Amino acid sequence: QKEVEQDPGPLSVPEGAIVSLNCTYSNSAFQYFMWYRQYSRKGPELLMYTYSSGNKEDGRFTAQVDKSSKYISLFIRDSQPSDSATYLCAMIPTNAGKSTFGDGTTLTVKP
Amino acid sequence: DVKVTQSSRYLVKRTGEKVFLECVQDMDHENMFWYRQDPGLGLRLIYFSYDVKMKEKGDIPEGYSVSREKKERFSLILESASTNQTSMYLCASSLGRELPGEQYFGPGTRLTVT
Numbered sequence: 001q002k003e004v005e006q007d008p009g010p011l012s013v014p015e016g017a018i019v020s021l022n023c024t025y026s027n028s029a030f031q032y033f034m035w036y037r038q039y040s041r042k043g044p045e046l047l048m049y050t051y052s053s054g055n056k057e058d059g060r061f062t063a064q065v066d067k068s069s070k071y072i073s074l075f076i077r078d079s080q081p082s083d084s085a086t087y088l089c090a091m092i093p094t095n096a097g098k099s100t101f102g103d104g105t106t107l108t109v110k111p
Numbered sequence: 112d113v114k115v116t117q118s119s120r121y122l123v124k125r126t127g128e129k130v131f132l133e134c135v136q137d138m139d140h141e142n143m144f145w146y147r148q149d150p151g152l153g154l155r156l157i158y159f160s161y162d163v164k165m166k167e168k169g170d171i172p173e174g175y176s177v178s179r180e181k182k183e184r185f186s187l188i189l190e191s192a193s194t195n196q197t198s199m200y201l202c203a204s205s206l207g208r209e210l211p212g213e214q215y216f217g218p219g220t221r222l223t224v225t
Contacts, residue, residue: 032212043115043201043216044154088154092212098144098169099212103153 003027006089006102015111019076023089023102026070030091030100033065035074038086038104047087048074079109114138115217117202123223130189132220134202141207143185144214145169145177147198154201160185161207192224 006023013019021035032051036044048063050056050072056063062075072091076083089102118133136143144159146169156169158177166177174196178186185204189196199221203214 034212034214036216041219043203043219044214045216046213049210049213090212090214094211098156098159099214101154103151 001026004089004091004100004102007105008103009105010108011105012108012110013079015079015081015109017079017109019079019083019107019109021074021076021087021089021105021107023072023091024070025072025091025100027091027093027100028067028070029093031094032092033063033072034090034092034099035061035063036088036090036101038088040085044088076107079107081109081111084108115202115204115215117200117217117220119220120218121221121223123225124189124192125225126193128189128192128224130192130222130224132187132189132200132202132222134185134187134204134217135183136185136204136215137183138204138206138215139182140204140215141182142205143179144203144205145175145185145187146201146203147171148201148219149198157187192222194224196222197224198222 035048038044053067060077064073086104088104090099092099145157160179176188202217205214
């Protein structure tokens, strides 16, 4: 069983919809949680970075971490066609080891 | 802005060739990483380095080696390329103990081995 499981998708939504992207994990040592966005034929870029439980908001994006359930989510409000990409969750323990990535969810936002 | 550059966007090599993939970062980052990305398999870590001349095996190091002679440069070497090494290769760097996990990726090299 993988340490990090990500909803596989693909996901297709109309413009303006609220999108929820989700990952679960099994390693309770994970303390830092990241979301990366990867456009086609590009490298991933860091979108959100959170530490431990709680919510973090940045514009239309909200990252949510529930450590008790070992569950993280990325919400996108008022989704735009430019949000069409693959979203990767990632997490890392406190002692700065290597990150563990989810397999990614491909999102398409239709105009 | 952090910039991570990779020597080639597309590369075609023959089976058995020695292949060098170069990665350079310009932000004085301590850590550098090499991943491959394949459909259905996600990002898999090949090797990483915490410091100059230091390297650690990742999840799939077989068939690969690395070199980090200077802090800003991390090279991935395929000693004898095989068709199952056809993939997208991504280099990344991160600052170090501060903000662990905050990685900056290069644009990727799509390698085809024929």
